Amino acid sequence: MASQGMHSPVEQFEITPLIELSFGGYDISFTNSSLFMLLSIVVSGVFLIMAMRRGELVPGRMQGAAEMMYEFVADMVRSNVGSEGRAYFPFIFTLFVFLLFGNMLGLIPYSYTFTSQIVVTFFMAAFVFVGVTIIALFKHGMHFFSFFVPAGAPKVLIPFLIVIEVISYFVRPVSLSVRLFANMLAGHTMLKVFAGLAVMISGAGGLAIAGSLLPFLALIGLTGLEVLVAALQAYVFTILTCMYLNDALHLH
């Protein structure tokens, strides 16, 4: 496709520095990825503050939406972690809002999806993983390691089960980060491929313009699907974080 003057569908994921910065030998430039992280926080923050500005007893549409988001996450924390999860609610809420707005803003043409960066999702997942492990160690001490021994298993199987449990525990940050990253990568690549196809076919002129309708219609459908995926993956990341936190606080 590149030979025909088309862009590669993965070119959209390229990082371009907007403000060059470096610190201690590391390149810490403010990039398009950083810009959309900032936008995600700013847009969500402005939306929530504007919506709750008056804090009316009977909410309007904006306030209703903001409250719905709050209640959604609060219910998630309450039902998955319990009352002990209250202290972590602001973190879980920030996580959900950050990912939701990041994914949604990324769907706007010419914008950038920072959640399609494995390093971003992996760092978040690793932070959650390390965080919940430390919480578990603080709370349960050495008893934490009983987490790796399934209750009621036959004695012969226990060594194998411990190995499996340990592996599954350490795979958590990988699966958590790769799920979000891969969904975003695949979704946006597919959108770009279909969009590119539509442009390419119509570029042939004549009857081909009618033919380009097909990938274009597919693109519309896929965009709807990607909106769903954007919300769903933010939800999945958040609810899994809640579950890991629950495991840390209550073990089994």
Next chain:
Amino acid sequence: MDCKMETDMSKNGMVSYLMLVTVTCYGLVCKSGLAFADGASEPGLPQLDVSTWPSQIFWLVVIFGVGYLMMAKIITPKIGNVLEDRRIRLDNDLGKAREATAEAAKIRAEYEADLEAARNDAAAFARRATAEAAKTAASVEQKASKKLASRIATAEKKLAATKAEAMENLNIVAAEAALDAVKELTGLKATKIQAEKTVKAAAAAMFPQEIN
């Protein structure tokens, strides 16, 4: 990513500890990323270009940290307060409504009781009045019928006397007629007493019941 996961243990100790962990994670990922970058010169995906990793992680930590502070200090308390106020208000209103309902039920019960008592009173009064009226009516009727009976008796007696007198007169007339008839037909003379006796006997034979 910031390090604001708090437990109910020592908050500050926890926060600084998590801060340390974040920095360590950051260092490790960047170091290994850069080491990896030395080997692979041109990765296919831009995501695997590790030279961009330090900047992405750095800005993620900064921006998410600021976002966390904003959410934790301003936004979630605000929304939480609004929801809490609404819950309290609703609870109060519901409590008031429940009280009012209870009071209404009490008033209603009182009213029903009053109504029931009044109904009972009225029924008792009606029963008493009916009984009295019946009694009066009975006594009046009794008196009236007594009076009536005595009047009937007097009238019957009078009637009987009148009838007897009339019968007597009739007998006399009949006896005189019989005397005249006997004189005309036979030329015989009968005494008045004889004639009267004969007529009486004949009348008694003809109307036995009317004599007495």
